[in-house]
Amino acid sequence: MTKLTTLLSNQLKNNQTRNIIKDAAMDRWFTGAELQQDVDQLQNLFTAMNLGRGDVVLVCLENSAVFPVINQAAWNLGIIVHPISPTTPIAGLKADWNQFQYPLVLTTDALAEAWTDARFAKSPLKVNTAKMQVIADTKQLEHRTDVDHSEVQDEDLGLILNTSGTTGKPKRVGLSHRIMLNAATHDAESNHMTEADTAMIMMPMFHINAQVMSTLSSRVANARILVTPKFSASRFWQQVADNHVTWVSVVPTIVSFLLLNEKANAAYGRLQSQINLRFVRSSSFALPEERLRAFQDRFHTLIIEGYGMTEASSQCTTNPHDAPKIGSAGLPFGTDVKILIADHFTDAPGALGEIAIKGDHVITHYLDDEKPESFKDGWFLTGDLGYFDEDGYLFVKGRKKEIISRGGEKVAPAHVESVLSELPFIEQQAVIGMPDDLYGEEVTAVLVSTTPGLNEAEQREEILDFGRSHLAKFEAPTRVEFVREFPRNTTGKILRPQLREQLLSVGAHS
Numbered sequence: 394m395t396k397l398t399t400l401l402s403n404q405l406k407n408n409q410t411r412n413i414i415k416d417a418a419m420d421r422w423f424t425g426a427e428l429q430q431d432v433d434q435l436q437n438l439f440t441a442m443n444l445g446r447g448d449v450v451l452v453c454l455e456n457s458a459v460f461p462v463i464n465q466a467a468w469n470l471g472i473i474v475h476p477i478s479p480t481t482p483i484a485g486l487k488a489d490w491n492q493f494q495y496p497l498v499l500t501t502d503a504l505a506e507a508w509t510d511a512r513f514a515k516s517p518l519k520v521n522t523a524k525m526q527v528i529a530d531t532k533q534l535e536h537r538t539d540v541d542h543s544e545v546q547d548e549d550l551g552l553i554l555n556t557s558g559t560t561g562k563p564k565r566v567g568l569s570h571r572i573m574l575n576a577a578t579h580d581a582e583s584n585h586m587t588e589a590d591t592a593m594i595m596m597p598m599f600h601i602n603a604q605v606m607s608t609l610s611s612r613v614a615n616a617r618i619l620v621t622p623k624f625s626a627s628r629f630w631q632q633v634a635d636n637h638v639t640w641v642s643v644v645p646t647i648v649s650f651l652l653l654n655e656k657a658n659a660a661y662g663r664l665q666s667q668i669n670l671r672f673v674r675s676s677s678f679a680l681p682e683e684r685l686r687a688f689q690d691r692f693h694t695l696i697i698e699g700y701g702m703t704e705a706s707s708q709c710t711t712n713p714h715d716a717p718k719i720g721s722a723g724l725p726f727g728t729d730v731k732i733l734i735a736d737h738f739t740d741a742p743g744a745l746g747e748i749a750i751k752g753d754h755v756i757t758h759y760l761d762d763e764k765p766e767s768f769k770d771g772w773f774l775t776g777d778l779g780y781f782d783e784d785g786y787l788f789v790k791g792r793k794k795e796i797i798s799r800g801g802e803k804v805a806p807a808h809v810e811s812v813l814s815e816l817p818f819i820e821q822q823a824v825i826g827m828p829d830d831l832y833g834e835e836v837t838a839v840l841v842s843t844t845p846g847l848n849e850a851e852q853r854e855e856i857l858d859f860g861r862s863h864l865a866k867f868e869a870p871t872r873v874e875f876v877r878e879f880p881r882n883t884t885g886k887i888l889r890p891q892l893r894e895q896l897l898s899v900g901a902h903s
Contacts (some may be wrong), residue, residue, distance in 0.1 A: 394469070397570040401465050404612055405429045415636060416458035416522060422520060428462055431520040435466035442497055442529055443541035446471030449553065451495040451502060452599075453486060457480045457522035458620045460598045461608055463499065464551070468570065468595045471545035475553040475565075480866040483507040498528040498654065504625040518642040544818040547571040552603055553760065556703040556803060563805060565760040566703045573605055576706035576754035579727035580610035582639065583711050584674070584697075590616035593632060593641040594625040596801065602676070606707040607642050628652035634667040641670070644677040644801035648688050648696070649831045661692060670772040672714065676701060677801040677833065679789065682719050693845045699723055700789055703774055706754045710787045724780075730787060731772065732780060740773065745780045747793055749773065795889060797826035797834050802867035804836055804887075809870065811861050816841045818852055823879060823887045827872060827896065838870040839892060841878065849875050 394402070404413075406711060408425035409808055415422040444450070452463060460476070467474045477489070490498070500508075502827065505515050505526035514529045551570050555563040580586075592611045596603040598620075611618045619636045624647055651657050661668070672695040673688075685696050700722035701708035709730060712723035731738040734746035749772040757768065767774050776796070779789045797804040806824040813822060821841040826834030838856055842849070853873040860869035880891040 395545055395549070395570040395574075397574040398465070398468050398545065398549070398550070400469075401612060404615055405465075407433070408615070412617065413876070414458045414461060414522075414618045414620065415621060417632065419522075423458060427521045427892050428612060431459070431462040431522050432466045432469070434520050435463060436469055438472055438527070439466060439497075441471055443534045443537040443540050444470065444472055445542050445547060446549065447473070447541055448497075449473045449475050449493065449495055451486075451493075451498045451500075452476040453479055453481055453498065453500040454523070454525060454598075456594070456598050456603075456622050457502065457523045458487070458618075459520065459525070459616070459619070460604075461510060461612070462520070462522055464604075468545070468551045471541070471543075472744050473550045473553055474531075474549070475602070477555065478597065478865045478867070479504075482865075483896075484863065485865070494530070494533070496530050496533045499525050500528060502526055502704060531570070545570070547574075552604060554599070554604070554703050559686075563808065566756060566759045568605075568706050568756070572706050572754050572756070573609060573612070575727070575752075576605050576708075579611035579754060580606050580707055583612040583708070584610070585727045586610060586614035586616055586640075588615040588617075589612065589672075590639045591619060591637050592616060592902075593619045593621065593638040595625075595647070596642060596824055597643075599706050600801070601701070602642055602702045602801070606701070611705075619724070624650070626650040626659070627656035628749050629657055630660040630664050630668065634664040639668060639669060639671045640674065641746045642674045642676070644833075645675055645680040646683060646800040646832050648673070648675060652684065652687055652691065652898065658691075665693075671769060672697050674699060674711075677798055679720065680796050685719055685792075688725060697723075700748075700787060702775060704756050704775075705750055709752075709755075711751050711841055712786075716902075717788045719786070720788065721782070722789050723787065724755060725783055725787070726799070727754065729772075731774070733769070733774060733863065738770075740781055742783045745778060745790065748775045748777045748779045748789070750775060751825070752863065760792075774812065779895055795825075797824070797836055797866055799826070799829075799834050799836055800832040807866060809836065809838070809860070809868055813838060813859065813870075815863075816856065816859060819857075821891060824870065825889050825893055827893065835872050836870045837872040837874060839874045839876055839879075839896070842875055845875070845877060 405428050407424040410424055464474050512532050514531050516527050518525050518527050547570050550567045552568040554566050556566050558865035592607045594603050594607045674697045676699050697712050699708045699711035708726050709724045709728040729751045731740055731749045732744050732746040733749045751772045755773050776793045778793055779787055795806055809824045819840050820843045823839050825837050827837045829835040856873050880888040
């Protein structure tokens, strides 16, 4: 066993009768003994399916309490878990399988029903924490003779998570048992977590935030976990009060919704005496100061901003609880952070450049990326621009890369463009992020039509509908703009910042 799997096994063993994980959709708490039953059942399934060390299981499920037990069962055997968005269309799911040949997929009834290839055997699976469908590649699994049952090592991969690259297809980040345990330990320490805490998870379980920042750190601290299907502003404060939630990780979009939602504000007024929220952790993009102050004043809850990423298995910097600095991403914690200017690394105050990180929870390579430009002299180059102030607090000023950040989700423009290019009336296109008060950025498709000035309303609706049916929900454009030509440089490359400014200056249609 690895240090990580030993810790997880001991937690369940030491909490046999204690309620430690709750599924909000089921309105049910699970004890350590009940969770161990699920771990055993899933582990037996994986073994019976001839899975072993180094195999990858694709998980495409809605948020539920089953994720921690899937992980634990897989990790005990050295199996790697790759969770992806449950809104992934069946075409996208099959494209992933065609590329990576996963031997086993755990998914929803709807996606399993749409998966009609006779090569695969489908069967329902019910455990305490969930119902799901198991899709097995019988051609791969039935006659296996080379299953690896050797001892799992700390350097073995446990999770694969997608993170958006600038060239189209998301990059796969592989996180080892060692990296995940180190990250979760840093998270628990920096947020002063104890077994008296209860974390509420609203972020998607195919994200590093939910997987490590909230779930794994809570298990390291022997704290309790409430898993919700998704964020609901109207139910938020009732969930916090009923389940004694002490902290929650959010994106700025959620803060905005809670301030704006009338039902949320009314619920807080009724339940204020029953709420014991220590803090709300906000990340993904900067929260405007007036919104941060408004939330803290209205809901009497501290907001802690931080900076992290999948490649770091969660956070790199965080604001100290006793000395937060509004507008900053806080101080490095468990991470070396520098600013790269030309070929020089510095932490000098005021020096603006690319943020670079390294540490015991930071990857040293991508799984599929043969290009080394993201790594330099042992540092991971984040693609984000920032600087340190005189007190060593990090300020993030934007992205060197073209990635769109929508409500905490990272969207690769080239991937969206590739999908939309199937539409025959698109002559030229660029997908960019436009400012959005709630989501940070709006996925905006800007195009030159083959029929300029004609049928724009119809084409706009067709693009929106096509995006919704062919892309994950967070990737689908929510705004479409038409232009006669794009601003370009001397080599013909579209100048996306100038395009963005051009649309802002003319008050484009939305």
